[in-house]
Amino acid sequence: QDKMYIPLISKGFQHQFWQAVKAGADKAAEELDVEVTFEGPDNETMVDRQIDMLAAALAKKPAALGFAALDSQAAIPLLKQADEAGIPVIAFDSGVDSDIPKATASTDNLAAAALAADKMAELIGGAGQVAVVAHDQTSRTGIDRRDGFVNQVKEKYPDIEIVTIQYGGGDHLQSTEITKSILQANPDLKGIFGTNEGSAIGVVNGVREMDRTNVVIIGYDSGAQQKEAIRDGLMAGAITQNPVGIGYETVKAAVAAAKGEEVPAAIDTGFYYYDKTNIDDPEIAAVLYD
Amino acid sequence: MRGIEKRFPGVHALKNVRFELMPGEVHALMGENGAGKSTLMKILSGIYPKDDGEVLVDGQPVVIESPRAAQDLGISIIHQELSLMNDLNAAQNIFIGREPRLRFGRLDEAALNRQTAEIFASMNLKLDPRAQVGGLTIAKQQMVEIAKALSFHSRVLIMDEPTAALNNAEIEELFVIIRRLKAEGVGIIYISHKMDELKRIADRVTVMRDGQYVDTVSAADTPVSEIISMMVGRALTDSAVEVPDLDQAPVALEVKGLTRGREIRNVSFSVRKGEILGFAGLMGAGRTEVARAIFGADPREAGEISIHGAPVDIRTPADAVAAGIGYLSEDRKHFGLAVGMDVRANVAMASLERFTGRLGALDEAGMRDAARGYIDQLAIRTPSDRQEVRLLSGGNQQKVVIAKWLLRDCDILIFDEPTRGIDVGAKSEIYKLLNGLAAQGRAIIVISSELPEVLRLSHRIAVMCEGRLTGILPGGAETSQEDIMRLATERESAMEPVGGEE
Amino acid sequence: MSTVEATPQAGFAARLLQAGAHQKLLAFMSLIILLIGFSLASPNFMQTSNIIAILQATSVNGVLAIAATLVIITGGIDLSVGTLMTFCAVIAGVVLTYWGLPLPFGVLAAIGAGALCGLTSGTFVAKMKIPPFIATLGMMLMLKGLSLVISGTRPIYFNDTPGFTEISRGSLIGEVIPALPIPNGVLILFLVAIAASYILGRTVLGRYTFALGSNEESVRLSGVNTDAWKMAVYALAGGICGIAGLLIASRLNSAQPALGLGYELEAIAAVVIGGTSLAGGRGTILGTLIGALIMAVLANGLRILSVAQEWQTVVTGAIIILAVYADMMRKRRMG
Amino acid sequence: MSTVEATPQAGFAARLLQAGAHQKLLAFMSLIILLIGFSLASPNFMQTSNIIAILQATSVNGVLAIAATLVIITGGIDLSVGTLMTFCAVIAGVVLTYWGLPLPFGVLAAIGAGALCGLTSGTFVAKMKIPPFIATLGMMLMLKGLSLVISGTRPIYFNDTPGFTEISRGSLIGEVIPALPIPNGVLILFLVAIAASYILGRTVLGRYTFALGSNEESVRLSGVNTDAWKMAVYALAGGICGIAGLLIASRLNSAQPALGLGYELEAIAAVVIGGTSLAGGRGTILGTLIGALIMAVLANGLRILSVAQEWQTVVTGAIIILAVYADMMRKRRMG
Numbered sequence A: 001q002d003k004m005y006i007p008l009i010s011k012g013f014q015h016q017f018w019q020a021v022k023a024g025a026d027k028a029a030e031e032l033d034v035e036v037t038f039e040g041p042d043n044e045t046m047v048d049r050q051i052d053m054l055a056a057a058l059a060k061k062p063a064a065l066g067f068a069a070l071d072s073q074a075a076i077p078l079l080k081q082a083d084e085a086g087i088p089v090i091a092f093d094s095g096v097d098s099d100i101p102k103a104t105a106s107t108d109n110l111a112a113a114a115l116a117a118d119k120m121a122e123l124i125g126g127a128g129q130v131a132v133v134a135h136d137q138t139s140r141t142g143i144d145r146r147d148g149f150v151n152q153v154k155e156k157y158p159d160i161e162i163v164t165i166q167y168g169g170g171d172h173l174q175s176t177e178i179t180k181s182i183l184q185a186n187p188d189l190k191g192i193f194g195t196n197e198g199s200a201i202g203v204v205n206g207v208r209e210m211d212r213t214n215v216v217i218i219g220y221d222s223g224a225q226q227k228e229a230i231r232d233g234l235m236a237g238a239i240t241q242n243p244v245g246i247g248y249e250t251v252k253a254a255v256a257a258a259k260g261e262e263v264p265a266a267i268d269t270g271f272y273y274y275d276k277t278n279i280d281d282p283e284i285a286a287v288l289y290d
Numbered sequence B: 001m002r003g004i005e006k007r008f009p010g011v012h013a014l015k016n017v018r019f020e021l022m023p024g025e026v027h028a029l030m031g032e033n034g035a036g037k038s039t040l041m042k043i044l045s046g047i048y049p050k051d052d053g054e055v056l057v058d059g060q061p062v063v064i065e066s067p068r069a070a071q072d073l074g075i076s077i078i079h080q081e082l083s084l085m086n087d088l089n090a091a092q093n094i095f096i097g098r099e100p101r102l103r104f105g106r107l108d109e110a111a112l113n114r115q116t117a118e119i120f121a122s123m124n125l126k127l128d129p130r131a132q133v134g135g136l137t138i139a140k141q142q143m144v145e146i147a148k149a150l151s152f153h154s155r156v157l158i159m160d161e162p163t164a165a166l167n168n169a170e171i172e173e174l175f176v177i178i179r180r181l182k183a184e185g186v187g188i189i190y191i192s193h194k195m196d197e198l199k200r201i202a203d204r205v206t207v208m209r210d211g212q213y214v215d216t217v218s219a220a221d222t223p224v225s226e227i228i229s230m231m232v233g234r235a236l237t238d239s240a241v242e243v244p245d246l247d248q249a250p251v252a253l254e255v256k257g258l259t260r261g262r263e264i265r266n267v268s269f270s271v272r273k274g275e276i277l278g279f280a281g282l283m284g285a286g287r288t289e290v291a292r293a294i295f296g297a298d299p300r301e302a303g304e305i306s307i308h309g310a311p312v313d314i315r316t317p318a319d320a321v322a323a324g325i326g327y328l329s330e331d332r333k334h335f336g337l338a339v340g341m342d343v344r345a346n347v348a349m350a351s352l353e354r355f356t357g358r359l360g361a362l363d364e365a366g367m368r369d370a371a372r373g374y375i376d377q378l379a380i381r382t383p384s385d386r387q388e389v390r391l392l393s394g395g396n397q398q399k400v401v402i403a404k405w406l407l408r409d410c411d412i413l414i415f416d417e418p419t420r421g422i423d424v425g426a427k428s429e430i431y432k433l434l435n436g437l438a439a440q441g442r443a444i445i446v447i448s449s450e451l452p453e454v455l456r457l458s459h460r461i462a463v464m465c466e467g468r469l470t471g472i473l474p475g476g477a478e479t480s481q482e483d484i485m486r487l488a489t490e491r492e493s494a495m496e497p498v499g500g501e502e
Numbered sequence C, D: 001m002s003t004v005e006a007t008p009q010a011g012f013a014a015r016l017l018q019a020g021a022h023q024k025l026l027a028f029m030s031l032i033i034l035l036i037g038f039s040l041a042s043p044n045f046m047q048t049s050n051i052i053a054i055l056q057a058t059s060v061n062g063v064l065a066i067a068a069t070l071v072i073i074t075g076g077i078d079l080s081v082g083t084l085m086t087f088c089a090v091i092a093g094v095v096l097t098y099w100g101l102p103l104p105f106g107v108l109a110a111i112g113a114g115a116l117c118g119l120t121s122g123t124f125v126a127k128m129k130i131p132p133f134i135a136t137l138g139m140m141l142m143l144k145g146l147s148l149v150i151s152g153t154r155p156i157y158f159n160d161t162p163g164f165t166e167i168s169r170g171s172l173i174g175e176v177i178p179a180l181p182i183p184n185g186v187l188i189l190f191l192v193a194i195a196a197s198y199i200l201g202r203t204v205l206g207r208y209t210f211a212l213g214s215n216e217e218s219v220r221l222s223g224v225n226t227d228a229w230k231m232a233v234y235a236l237a238g239g240i241c242g243i244a245g246l247l248i249a250s251r252l253n254s255a256q257p258a259l260g261l262g263y264e265l266e267a268i269a270a271v272v273i274g275g276t277s278l279a280g281g282r283g284t285i286l287g288t289l290i291g292a293l294i295m296a297v298l299a300n301g302l303r304i305l306s307v308a309q310e311w312q313t314v315v316t317g318a319i320i321i322l323a324v325y326a327d328m329m330r331k332r333r334m335g
């Protein structure tokens, strides 16, 4: 093995978002001629599975390590072990509460969700009932996106009422059923925020099946269906992160760190709001994925 | 017990029944299948609650609401249907709930095995207390069940058909035990369909019919025929076997060199059309194994099977049935019936393709008529052909299995203990039926542990011992029980006897 | 399979209802109680649109539960129904979107793939004597992985297949009776239920399904090729999962390869709430339908009431236990 | 529980080994084959640090599988082991972090809460006659919800409880023998296994555990209070889940309230791979340990080989089926 080996331990693996991160990582791996593997547990509750994955990755004596912590605390002993073995760690997606990571490539989910709240307020005229269909009740991203949205509404838009927050686990079908129930229970509902791709698509499906297309939908992340819903006008717009960029920057920073080069401590990969008007802008199109 | 009433959905099982037992008495309880004997005993032993009536012990009314309560009153029971824990060993089964213990809930396994060995020794039973029960033959399981009942040292011991699975030697052994208990003042309730046992062991006999008390008589002073007519409500006549001349009849089934391990060793025989071939032998002689191997239920190592002169390759029961062989197992509960299904479905089970129309649709009406036909023909006591088989009495369940194979209409029928647990009336019906089937040109094999039955039925008698066929005797008056026993105990001298045969 | 004495003249539907009235009264009562309770608690609950939403929410789980019922009656269990559904959806996606074949091929491919996978599970169970729990657990994992492999860990969209979403979203009934816009998905659920009821009650396959669960060895010794019939039951169940795959794919207009885990427990819960015994040998499709409806009503009602999600889970767990307990009590009272 | 003829003089460990050698040879062989295979495929596999990582990965699932084994031997099944583990971890978090009580109270609270929940499941099963699958499915959902309710849907961290992480991460053995830094979690797994083996093989509770699974009705007819004993087994299993809760909380230094779903299937898979029959009446703790190790080795080895994750799932499914099949073959050959 002469190629440099860099495992990325992510929070998930099957979802489009993580596949886009993986695509970015693979792209960097090809450009920099290193070997990258990408792995994450089935869902964002499986903290201990992620620890087992991290342990197996360390056993392979990697040159550097990318890590998106489900829970920073749980991973600290292993991260210390990596540190002692001289394996640089790059955090991605969300940070690690520790000074071990050499760099962090992430999105500010709180700020991004607050932007979604601003857009929602703008579209419904600053008043009325809205609901949140979130993907997870306990994971970092789930909490941050929910709280970012809720806190922004509470602080800046007193006339907007958040009638309910429900969780569909990012499962398209479950989110659909949840949305339908929310619409049924709240005939005056004006808008719904879906906090990840599965949730957002579920919201779109639910609204379509209940034929309540006057409800303003704001989504998160991208994917073919979400892009199509925005083009159709069913979804008003969505927040997108730059998953490809996250993957790419993580690997790039990891390679640099492994070579002993200096890396910037914080790599903000940014987020954007996109809608019908700017979806085809090159700058936006570059961060969207199918 | 006085004025006992018990109703099940659709069945009035006990109507104002009374029963009385003295200390030191063996009191036989007789009646046809479904007369209510087992039900009465289950009430006495706290398994079923009674609907009405009272139970008195030493003249005092008692309430028996659980098996534990019955045990505390000194009443224990040997169940008709085996109820052992197959995964535990013999000793663990016998002392379940009463294990010798050390402190902190620890088990005293040594004491357990010692006490079990003592009970076995008192029964003259050679069995390892640590033998896993699931691996024992039915006969040995029955002995374990008996040992369990004995271990309670009860004042009242109920034996519900304890000898149904036992051979003569074992029955003798059991009678020795019963006489000893009697001398100790234990009252024994004895249920059996074997009439000859009455005279030998019972003091008094109570007869039941249709859930009603008929009479209690002295066993010594009452002729068996009178007891039988009390049971069935009419007199029965029984004829001796007439051996037809079958020398010219074509051979229906020929088995050559059938072998599997120690259980079946080079067994060869043939059955002609219209012939009834009896199989006699002691417990574990391998008769069931031979039947199962022919039927394809177990694999065989060597041996050829020809049917009507043509060799056939039987690997599964389906092959055997296709070749025209039917097998009626000795263990109806596990191998004969789907007890959770109704009578109609069980009767039709082996012949479903006959009731299958286009696209696999079933002909319910046809199955109903067939089932009802056999309910009448075999006098199966059931409220309807839709009754679940598990709710029938033991003997009636057996009749359902027979009906299944009669409906299948096979050329060659193997009956393994066909009359186990069947009352005298029905027994003679079954004998007639077997004779009738043979007269129609079917080849029939009957495995039975009751020598009188083998002698009564067989045109020829094959005797097995330790997996070998030790001889084939002619049927009819030429052969005596002693002839059979001689062949059945013809051991290879090098071998130690295995079972409790002595 | 019960003691119901239906005359052969009585129509099939009447028999179905009669059997239901007899056996399922209590599961049915639980359902009615839930419906009344939620209606009283929220005016938004008992409205046509919501009833339709509940029915539609039942459709996928209902079809899966029917598949699970068949296997459970044989005395087995099928943990792979959820991921098999997903696998079939992915297969339909490959055939329709990647290969661009017309709709009927996709439908056949999905159902065929389901039947084949079911047959494989059946072979593991019948021929290799692997306990159904393990055989289908292994199958569940394999199919989960294979769905990702085949789809390339991407959802497959059905945008190029006109009419695909109509499979579950359109409403044939609504076109005839505009006041009753029942989606096709619900119609398909009922058709599958009627077909499965018919097979169970009226055909050889059904008879052997019950017989296998009741006493397999005795059936084998009756000269029946039990292995083949058991495999047939698993294959049938697999085919039904294929239908569920089409339903969910059509509803989401995409085959989501990561979906499906956890659906098996929900399906099995519906089966057992409906009064089918996990010991095998007895069970009804009508009961399963009611069980699936109970689960859907519960989920919908609690959401409409905006009960906090963690409490929704608690209540669902409690109601599952209560519904089955009520059923037990009834059975015991009836002897 | 088998035909093993151990003399009463033979020591307990010898008996354990002997029973193992006899019954578990093949599950053990599967494990050895996996170990050899992975060692040959990657030099990084067979290294002390990785072996310890495997053992540590086994510890939680192993303890859960031991709990599941007890219930399975009675002929039941426990689907709630995963969420019960989480619930106990949360209870420990409340006691230690929210209330700030000293460590022993947290340990007692977790085990006590587990036993209590197990007792509740046991009551559902024994007294209310709810099938174990449903009783524990309901329990699984209720506990999942309650964990979120009690924790306020937030992880609870144990930073204020000195020594808490040592429960699973520290190494008592390593302090004595520095070359063997086996974490305490693994030590606890083995202690639990030995205790469970002892209870099963040598105590009245163990005897009734097997007897219940073998033929409950006959045990009842023998005058044994089967309900009470069954409840005791479930309570014991629950207590063991409490230990698993402490292990995982200590390993993660936090109680993660959403964790636990899906762990039940993994635990049951370990039990069955270890040769315990889901029909009840037979089973060994040693087998379960080996089963849990097989699963952990497989997961670790495939990761070390950098097998694509979707294929890891496929291979795991296939190996589960193969391991159980091999065990079946052996049993059949031995008669």
Ligand SMILES: Nc1ncnc2c1ncn2[C@@H]1O[C@H](COP(=O)(O)OP(=O)(O)OP(=O)(O)O)[C@@H](O)[C@H]1O
Pocket (backbone or CB within 6 Å): B008, B009, B011, B013, B031, B032, B033, B034, B035, B036, B037, B038, B039, B040, B080, B381, B391, B392, B393, B394, B395, B396, B421, B423
């Ligand atoms: N649990 C039950 N539910 C319904 N009917 C029952 C039940 N147990 C017994 N019966 C019915 O009660 C009647 C008496 O049965 P019982 O078992 O007492 O007969 P038996 O005299 O012991 O017959 P056998 O000699 O065949 O064993 C039978 O008609 C039987 O079908």
Ligand SMILES: Nc1ncnc2c1ncn2[C@@H]1O[C@H](COP(=O)(O)OP(=O)(O)OP(=O)(O)O)[C@@H](O)[C@H]1O
Pocket (backbone or CB within 6 Å): B135, B136, B137, B138, B139, B140, B262, B263, B264, B281, B282, B283, B284, B285, B286, B287, B288, B289, B290, B330, B449, B466, B467
């Ligand atoms: N306790 C035992 N342990 C091991 N093998 C046994 C035992 N009992 C019987 N066998 C084997 O089973 C073989 C056949 O038993 P089987 O029950 O078929 O005999 P059978 O003649 O049908 O007796 P039965 O009258 O009990 O039905 C015997 O040859 C013997 O090798």
Ligand SMILES: [Mg+2]
Pocket (backbone or CB within 6 Å): B037, B038, B039, B080, B160, B393, B394
């Ligand atoms: Mg009887």
Ligand SMILES: [Mg+2]
Pocket (backbone or CB within 6 Å): B287, B288, B289, B330, B416
């Ligand atoms: Mg026999």
